[in-house]
Amino acid sequence: SSLRRAFSSESKIATVAHRGASGYAPESTLAAYRLGIRMKADYIEIDLQETKDGELIALHDETVNRTTNGSGRVKNMTLAEIKALDAGSWFNEKHEIYAREEYVNEKIPTLREIFEAFGKGTNYMLETKSPDENPGMEEKMWALVEEFDLIDHVAVQSFSQESLIKIREWNKDIPLFQLLWYNRPAYISDAFLAEIGSYANGVGANFLRIDESYVHKVKNAGLLMYPYTVNYQVNMDKALRWGVDGVHTDYPDRFKEVIEEE
Ligand code: G3P
Ligand code: CA
Numbered sequence: 001s002s003l004r005r006a007f008s009s010e011s012k013i014a015t016v017a018h019r020g021a022s023g024y025a026p027e028s029t030l031a032a033y034r035l036g037i038r039m040k041a042d043y044i045e046i047d048l049q050e051t052k053d054g055e056l057i058a059l060h061d062e063t064v065n066r067t068t069n070g071s072g073r074v075k076n077m078t079l080a081e082i083k084a085l086d087a088g089s090w091f092n093e094k095h096e097i098y099a100r101e102e103y104v105n106e107k108i109p110t111l112r113e114i115f116e117a118f119g120k121g122t123n124y125m126l127e128t129k130s131p132d133e134n135p136g137m138e139e140k141m142w143a144l145v146e147e148f149d150l151i152d153h154v155a156v157q158s159f160s161q162e163s164l165i166k167i168r169e170w171n172k173d174i175p176l177f178q179l180l181w182y183n184r185p186a187y188i189s190d191a192f193l194a195e196i197g198s199y200a201n202g203v204g205a206n207f208l209r210i211d212e213s214y215v216h217k218v219k220n221a222g223l224l225m226y227p228y229t230v231n232y233q234v235n236m237d238k239a240l241r242w243g244v245d246g247v248h249t250d251y252p253d254r255f256k257e258v259i260e261e262e
Pocket of ligand 1: 045047060204
Protein backbone atom coordinates (compact mmCIF):
# COMPACT_ATOMS: atom_id res chain seq x y z
CA SER A 1 0.00 0.00 0.00
CA SER A 2 1.05 3.60 -0.31
CA LEU A 3 1.29 3.76 3.48
CA ARG A 4 3.88 1.00 3.63
CA ARG A 5 5.77 2.64 0.77
CA ALA A 6 5.73 5.92 2.62
CA PHE A 7 7.42 4.24 5.56
CA SER A 8 10.12 2.40 3.61
CA SER A 9 13.55 3.97 3.52
CA GLU A 10 13.71 4.88 -0.18
CA SER A 11 10.20 6.26 -0.08
CA LYS A 12 8.96 9.72 -0.81
CA ILE A 13 8.37 12.25 1.90
CA ALA A 14 4.94 12.07 3.45
CA THR A 15 2.41 14.87 3.49
CA VAL A 16 0.09 14.71 6.49
CA ALA A 17 -3.04 16.84 6.21
CA HIS A 18 -3.23 18.21 9.76
CA ARG A 19 -6.89 18.05 10.90
CA GLY A 20 -7.55 17.72 7.16
CA ALA A 21 -6.64 20.57 4.82
CA SER A 22 -7.52 22.74 7.81
CA GLY A 23 -6.01 25.92 6.40
CA TYR A 24 -8.75 25.93 3.74
CA ALA A 25 -11.75 24.26 5.39
CA PRO A 26 -13.10 23.86 8.92
CA GLU A 27 -10.68 21.57 10.77
CA SER A 28 -11.58 17.95 11.50
CA THR A 29 -14.72 17.96 9.32
CA LEU A 30 -15.43 15.76 6.31
CA ALA A 31 -14.98 18.87 4.15
CA ALA A 32 -11.42 19.37 5.43
CA TYR A 33 -10.58 15.68 5.08
CA ARG A 34 -12.04 15.49 1.57
CA LEU A 35 -9.94 18.47 0.54
CA GLY A 36 -6.82 16.94 2.09
CA ILE A 37 -7.35 13.82 0.02
CA ARG A 38 -8.02 15.88 -3.12
CA MET A 39 -4.70 17.67 -2.50
CA LYS A 40 -3.08 14.22 -2.53
CA ALA A 41 -1.99 14.17 1.09
CA ASP A 42 -0.60 10.77 2.06
CA TYR A 43 -2.50 10.86 5.34
CA ILE A 44 -5.37 12.71 6.90
CA GLU A 45 -4.66 13.45 10.55
CA ILE A 46 -7.48 12.79 13.00
CA ASP A 47 -7.54 13.76 16.68
CA LEU A 48 -9.80 11.40 18.58
CA GLN A 49 -12.04 12.39 21.47
CA GLU A 50 -14.74 10.29 23.13
CA THR A 51 -18.32 11.41 23.82
CA LYS A 52 -20.27 10.74 27.03
CA ASP A 53 -21.97 7.82 25.29
CA GLY A 54 -18.67 6.35 24.14
CA GLU A 55 -18.49 7.39 20.46
CA LEU A 56 -15.13 8.32 18.95
CA ILE A 57 -15.27 11.65 17.16
CA ALA A 58 -12.74 13.79 15.29
CA LEU A 59 -11.99 16.88 17.35
CA HIS A 60 -8.78 18.48 18.54
CA ASP A 61 -9.98 20.30 21.65
CA GLU A 62 -11.52 18.73 24.73
CA THR A 63 -14.37 21.22 24.41
CA VAL A 64 -16.55 22.20 21.45
CA ASN A 65 -16.17 25.90 22.29
CA ARG A 66 -13.61 27.02 19.72
CA THR A 67 -14.80 25.17 16.62
CA THR A 68 -18.59 25.05 16.95
CA ASN A 69 -21.54 27.28 17.83
CA GLY A 70 -21.96 25.39 21.12
CA SER A 71 -20.08 25.02 24.36
CA GLY A 72 -19.16 22.23 26.73
CA ARG A 73 -16.82 19.35 27.30
CA VAL A 74 -17.00 16.49 24.82
CA LYS A 75 -16.88 13.87 27.58
CA ASN A 76 -20.01 15.38 29.15
CA MET A 77 -21.95 15.49 25.85
CA THR A 78 -23.76 12.75 23.95
CA LEU A 79 -23.19 12.17 20.26
CA ALA A 80 -26.70 13.55 19.61
CA GLU A 81 -25.73 16.78 21.38
CA ILE A 82 -22.48 16.94 19.40
CA LYS A 83 -24.34 16.33 16.13
CA ALA A 84 -26.66 19.27 16.79
CA LEU A 85 -23.71 21.67 16.52
CA ASP A 86 -22.52 23.70 13.54
CA ALA A 87 -18.77 23.02 13.18
CA GLY A 88 -18.28 25.10 10.02
CA SER A 89 -19.58 28.64 10.45
CA TRP A 90 -16.79 29.65 12.86
CA PHE A 91 -14.32 28.99 10.03
CA ASN A 92 -16.17 31.24 7.59
CA GLU A 93 -16.17 34.03 10.16
CA LYS A 94 -12.50 33.61 11.03
CA HIS A 95 -11.13 32.99 7.52
CA GLU A 96 -13.13 35.15 5.16
CA ILE A 97 -10.89 34.49 2.16
CA TYR A 98 -11.53 30.75 2.32
CA ALA A 99 -15.15 30.96 3.50
CA ARG A 100 -17.68 28.85 1.58
CA GLU A 101 -21.43 28.62 1.93
CA GLU A 102 -21.19 24.81 1.99
CA TYR A 103 -19.20 24.91 5.24
CA VAL A 104 -22.20 26.30 7.12
CA ASN A 105 -23.59 23.58 9.39
CA GLU A 106 -20.78 21.10 8.75
CA LYS A 107 -20.96 18.44 11.43
CA ILE A 108 -18.33 16.97 13.72
CA PRO A 109 -17.76 13.52 12.20
CA THR A 110 -17.40 10.24 14.04
CA LEU A 111 -14.40 8.06 13.20
CA ARG A 112 -16.89 5.55 11.76
CA GLU A 113 -18.27 8.20 9.39
CA ILE A 114 -14.76 9.13 8.27
CA PHE A 115 -13.91 5.49 7.52
CA GLU A 116 -17.26 5.09 5.72
CA ALA A 117 -16.61 8.17 3.62
CA PHE A 118 -13.02 7.49 2.55
CA GLY A 119 -12.34 3.77 3.13
CA LYS A 120 -9.11 2.63 1.52
CA GLY A 121 -8.90 5.85 -0.53
CA THR A 122 -6.45 7.43 1.89
CA ASN A 123 -4.24 6.71 4.90
CA TYR A 124 -5.17 7.76 8.40
CA MET A 125 -2.87 9.28 11.01
CA LEU A 126 -4.97 8.67 14.10
CA GLU A 127 -4.13 10.49 17.32
CA THR A 128 -5.34 9.25 20.69
CA LYS A 129 -6.09 12.43 22.67
CA SER A 130 -6.35 12.37 26.47
CA PRO A 131 -6.34 8.54 26.60
CA ASP A 132 -5.97 8.67 30.38
CA GLU A 133 -9.31 10.51 30.62
CA ASN A 134 -10.88 8.16 28.09
CA PRO A 135 -9.72 4.69 29.05
CA GLY A 136 -10.50 2.17 26.34
CA MET A 137 -10.43 4.61 23.43
CA GLU A 138 -7.61 2.60 21.81
CA GLU A 139 -9.77 -0.55 21.91
CA LYS A 140 -12.66 1.31 20.24
CA MET A 141 -10.37 2.80 17.61
CA TRP A 142 -8.83 -0.59 16.89
CA ALA A 143 -12.22 -2.31 16.58
CA LEU A 144 -13.20 0.21 13.89
CA VAL A 145 -9.88 -0.18 12.06
CA GLU A 146 -10.46 -3.94 11.96
CA GLU A 147 -14.14 -3.63 11.00
CA PHE A 148 -13.21 -1.50 7.99
CA ASP A 149 -10.16 -3.65 7.19
CA LEU A 150 -7.88 -0.61 7.33
CA ILE A 151 -4.88 -1.92 9.25
CA ASP A 152 -2.63 -1.29 6.22
CA HIS A 153 -3.94 2.27 5.95
CA VAL A 154 -3.45 3.44 9.51
CA ALA A 155 -0.67 4.96 11.60
CA VAL A 156 -1.16 6.09 15.20
CA GLN A 157 0.43 9.00 17.02
CA SER A 158 0.07 10.16 20.60
CA PHE A 159 1.66 12.30 23.27
CA SER A 160 0.88 9.34 25.55
CA GLN A 161 3.57 6.69 25.69
CA GLU A 162 1.22 4.23 27.39
CA SER A 163 -1.30 4.60 24.60
CA LEU A 164 1.28 3.72 21.93
CA ILE A 165 2.76 0.85 23.93
CA LYS A 166 -0.72 -0.63 24.34
CA ILE A 167 -1.31 -0.52 20.57
CA ARG A 168 2.13 -1.99 19.85
CA GLU A 169 1.19 -5.00 21.98
CA TRP A 170 -1.73 -5.70 19.64
CA ASN A 171 0.13 -5.25 16.38
CA LYS A 172 3.86 -5.27 15.70
CA ASP A 173 3.67 -3.64 12.25
CA ILE A 174 1.43 -0.60 12.59
CA PRO A 175 3.50 2.61 12.31
CA LEU A 176 3.52 4.45 15.64
CA PHE A 177 4.72 8.00 16.28
CA GLN A 178 5.65 9.40 19.66
CA LEU A 179 4.57 13.03 19.78
CA LEU A 180 6.73 15.46 21.71
CA TRP A 181 6.26 19.13 22.43
CA TYR A 182 9.03 21.48 23.40
CA ASN A 183 8.73 24.99 24.84
CA ARG A 184 12.42 25.71 24.32
CA PRO A 185 15.01 24.56 21.78
CA ALA A 186 14.53 20.81 21.57
CA TYR A 187 16.98 18.35 23.07
CA ILE A 188 16.53 14.59 23.06
CA SER A 189 18.81 12.12 24.82
CA ASP A 190 20.11 8.89 23.32
CA ALA A 191 18.47 7.01 26.17
CA PHE A 192 15.04 8.50 25.41
CA LEU A 193 15.47 7.82 21.69
CA ALA A 194 16.31 4.20 22.45
CA GLU A 195 13.24 3.96 24.68
CA ILE A 196 11.00 5.40 21.95
CA GLY A 197 12.56 3.01 19.46
CA SER A 198 11.46 0.05 21.59
CA TYR A 199 7.77 0.66 20.74
CA ALA A 200 7.50 3.37 18.04
CA ASN A 201 8.66 3.96 14.46
CA GLY A 202 9.02 7.69 14.59
CA VAL A 203 8.86 11.00 16.40
CA GLY A 204 6.60 13.99 15.83
CA ALA A 205 7.83 17.26 17.32
CA ASN A 206 6.99 20.93 16.96
CA PHE A 207 8.97 22.27 14.04
CA LEU A 208 9.79 25.67 15.50
CA ARG A 209 11.86 24.11 18.34
CA ILE A 210 13.89 21.58 16.36
CA ASP A 211 16.91 22.01 14.11
CA GLU A 212 19.01 19.98 11.70
CA SER A 213 21.01 18.24 14.42
CA TYR A 214 17.83 17.14 16.19
CA VAL A 215 16.53 15.65 12.95
CA HIS A 216 19.82 13.83 12.38
CA LYS A 217 19.86 12.49 15.92
CA VAL A 218 16.35 11.06 15.56
CA LYS A 219 17.17 9.55 12.18
CA ASN A 220 20.48 8.09 13.39
CA ALA A 221 18.48 6.31 16.08
CA GLY A 222 16.57 4.62 13.25
CA LEU A 223 13.41 6.63 13.78
CA LEU A 224 11.30 8.62 11.32
CA MET A 225 10.99 12.37 11.87
CA TYR A 226 7.67 14.12 11.14
CA PRO A 227 7.64 17.73 12.37
CA TYR A 228 4.37 19.56 13.00
CA THR A 229 2.77 21.92 11.98
CA VAL A 230 4.68 23.34 9.03
CA ASN A 231 2.56 25.87 7.16
CA TYR A 232 4.97 28.20 5.35
CA GLN A 233 6.98 27.13 2.31
CA VAL A 234 10.21 28.65 3.65
CA ASN A 235 9.93 26.27 6.61
CA MET A 236 8.89 23.36 4.41
CA ASP A 237 12.07 23.90 2.39
CA LYS A 238 14.11 23.94 5.56
CA ALA A 239 12.48 20.73 6.85
CA LEU A 240 13.29 19.00 3.55
CA ARG A 241 16.91 20.13 3.70
CA TRP A 242 17.17 18.71 7.23
CA GLY A 243 16.01 15.35 5.89
CA VAL A 244 12.62 14.89 7.56
CA ASP A 245 10.49 11.93 6.48
CA GLY A 246 7.16 13.70 6.55
CA VAL A 247 5.49 16.96 7.44
CA HIS A 248 2.22 17.76 9.16
CA THR A 249 0.62 20.76 7.50
CA ASP A 250 -2.69 22.62 7.31
CA TYR A 251 -1.84 23.37 3.64
CA PRO A 252 -1.02 20.07 1.90
CA ASP A 253 -0.93 21.72 -1.54
CA ARG A 254 1.89 24.05 -0.43
CA PHE A 255 4.04 21.13 0.68
CA LYS A 256 3.30 19.17 -2.51
CA GLU A 257 4.58 22.19 -4.46
CA VAL A 258 7.79 22.32 -2.43
CA ILE A 259 8.41 18.58 -2.87
CA GLU A 260 7.86 18.82 -6.63
CA GLU A 261 10.38 21.66 -6.93
CA GLU A 262 13.08 19.49 -5.36
O1 G3P B 1 0.13 16.25 13.99
C1 G3P B 1 0.80 16.50 15.17
C2 G3P B 1 0.00 17.44 15.93
O2 G3P B 1 -1.33 17.20 15.60
C3 G3P B 1 0.14 17.39 17.40
O3 G3P B 1 -0.40 18.55 17.94
O4 G3P B 1 -2.09 19.75 19.17
O5 G3P B 1 -2.22 19.67 16.69
O6 G3P B 1 -2.76 17.66 18.01
P1 G3P B 1 -1.93 18.91 17.94
CA1 CA C 1 -3.22 16.20 16.29
